[in-house]
Amino acid sequence: MYTTQPQTEIFREDISEYVAQLQLHMALQARNLVPNLTHAPDSRQQLLQETQATIEKLVSRQNF
Known part of the structure; x- marks a missing residue:
């Protein structure tokens, strides 16, 4: 049987995923700003x- 998660837990997971994607994006952008080693x-x-x-x-x- 399928159980539903509370809305706050789903929201927290969405925010965590967004933050992880944002961190990856920022890291990739930073690599473009740093001189080539x-x-x-x-x-x-x-x-x-x-x-x-x-x-x-x-x-x-x-x-x-």
């Missing part, structure tokens, strides 16, 4: 240069 020294150097350029732009545009 196959060329780690080059990637780190490029990231450093880009960060320095961005900071210099921001500082040069500030009004003191």
Whole structure:
């Protein structure tokens, strides 16, 4: 015989499944944002240069 689960338990399972899918999606998105590690020294150097350029732009545009 089939027994039904209480609504709160079904809701809790739905939320758990949603959170698991969201975590997977966020992990995959984060992988796309992180520089590729196959060329780690080059990637780190490029990231450093880009960060320095961005900071210099921001500082040069500030009004003191």
